[in-house]
Amino acid sequence: MADNRTMAQMLQAPIEGYEDAIVIPPINANNFELKQPLINLVQSNKFTGRQDPHNHLRFFNKVTSTFRHPEVPNTSVKLLLFPFSLDGEARDWLDKEPPRSILTWDDLVSKFINQYFPPSKTTYYRNEIITFYQKPNEAFNEAWERFKGLLRQCPHHGFSELHQLDTFYNSLNSNDQDALDSAAGGNFLDKMPQEGLAIIESKSKVRYSRSRANDSRVSTDAPLSNSSPSNNSFDMQQNTRLSRIK
Template sequence: MANNRTMAQMLQARIEGYEDAIVVLPINANNFELKQTLINLVQSNQFTGKQDPHNHLRFFNKVTSTFRHPEVPNTSIKLLLFPFSLEGEARTWLDKEPPRSILTWDDLVSKFINQFFPPSKTTYLRNKITTFYQEPNETFNEAWERFKELLRQCPHHGFSELHQLDTFYNSLNTNDQDALDSAAGGNFLDKIPRDGLAIIESKSKVRYSRSRAIEPRASTNAPLSTSTPSNSFEFQQQNGYSNEPIRKDDL
């Protein structure tokens, strides 16, 4: 078919391609609107691309969970609000995503995490976890809190509960390993993971004076399990994630 547009018309800027990356299904609910107070709350802690993206999602999930409508899925509310939670580099990233390329909340979370928490960072933190050791003059409680912080920073680390407990136990100096064995009534690693975790948590609540660190003993336990990872001593909440970890209160 012949194109009868004039050259001036054909040289005009195109008007297509300005749709948003995020697709939100039509909302037909009566009396639905996003309150300005909710938008302001989301904007009070905007993500610029420099902070921890997991922390941002935790805050965002907590805020959006306070607003519910019986006829509107919570995921639709999240999709509508999420752009308001970004600024600077992060907002530029979203604006550059292809139009209509984000169809669900899971799509958005996946793209967001992979953009601001690349695989190289995951590898780095996984290595920090597997090579963890108790530092000289570091108390048991300090070492345990630091180890949990590494796990929190990389909630998708994939390490089983067995792997986590084994790594922490074998990172400790001899005195603290002996204390765990004593609390376990024998070899700490003979306990089931749930009981081992309870022993560690109980010991971490006791104040200990600093003492000279002793080199960790070599591991003598059996090879680590290759079973499906369990995140039962994760303590952050990630509503909206797939593979949601257990909350701190479950420890």
Template sequence: MRTRSQSRNLNRQQQQVPPTFVEPFNLVEPIENQAPPVVTMDDNRTMAQLLEAPTEGYEDAIVVPEITADNFELKHGLLTLVQNKQFFGHDKEDPHAHIRYFNKITSTMKFPNVPSTSVKLMLFPFSLEGAARIWLEKEPPRSILTWDDLVSKFINKFFPPSKTTNLRNEITRFQQRFDETFYEAWDRFNDLLRACPHHGFSELHQLDTFYNALNSNDQDSLNSAAGGNFLDKMPRDCLRIIESKSKVRNSRNKPVVSKVSSSSSTPGISPMLPTKDMVKAYF
């Protein structure tokens, strides 16, 4: 029989005993002890992803259309011609000149039943090196589908709008120099047009710009040859007059050339003059 004093002591001892924490039973096994998931053949997509290596990101930017012609093969000589004059992407390089050269080279080869644009798409990467090759490799896969796409992206990259603006301004502000002959001025003007073939100036605007850039003597000479106001003539007639005047101006230098050539065993060669077709190609 407990006395009241013993009961008080027992209650006091029970209050002083700290509670015991019982960890709940874990129904989930640790990850390291779990068995790997079982992949069944019913999930074909998952199985393919596990068995096949990733292929994304390895495709080229240029998509070459399928060539169905029999026995088609790019000759080593053609590759050599393309690689002989590669474009590196330097500031002083002219991407327009590179495209013109590339077109000239690829046009020398004809393959039966094979579009020329397909050949160009296949060969163009071989014409690039250095920064230009790196640019093409960084283009998104399968983002260039046609030859026009490739030329457009190439020009936009290596002939930025700021360069186009500067050249357009040079064309607009063109002036014949004090010591410059008519032919020299015409040749320099064409160099500017050739350096920026996408200038956007109409043929009439180009002729007007060139005429107003000349000194008064050369303007009078053009008006006299036109039988009136030079700019009232049709553009093709204006080009014919310019071509004729260029030949006349150069003929004045022929005695000097022949005199120099007379002391040499090699006959004198007169300078090549721009033909009408060449002049039209510049506009």
């Protein structure tokens, strides 16, 4: 078929290829509207590509969970709002994704995580978890918080709760292992995973409260220790005067 367009028409920019990467499922609901306060809340914590992507998703999920509509799936709301939560490099990344290449919320999460938390990073954190050990002079609660931090930084680590507790227990020094065994009334690993986790959390809180109490004592005692140098200074002055008299 002959192309009857003029040369001017042929030289015009094409109108295709401007579709977004995210495909929003049809929403057949009356009075559905994304309120500006919700958009503002999403935009209050924009991801630029340099923050922790897992923390961003946690915040985003928490915010979008506050929106409820009987005829609109929450995943559709998330697909609509997610672009508002990106800025800078991250927004450029989404804009460069092929048109209509993201069909579901799971698709979006998978692409987002793999972009900003690649498999090499997952391997690194898995190794950090597997080879975790309590540092010399590291308090029990400090080791536990550091271990939980590693788990949180890589939530798709794949380790079961049993594996996590076994790894942490075997990373401890003998004194802290004995303390856990004592709290368990025997071998700590003979407990059910949920019981073991409760014991660790309880012991961690006790250590934390004691640590804060010790810090408080140090700050309370500080003025007393500061007073001794002045006494020494006074004694030195007195000795100097005596030597002059002699």
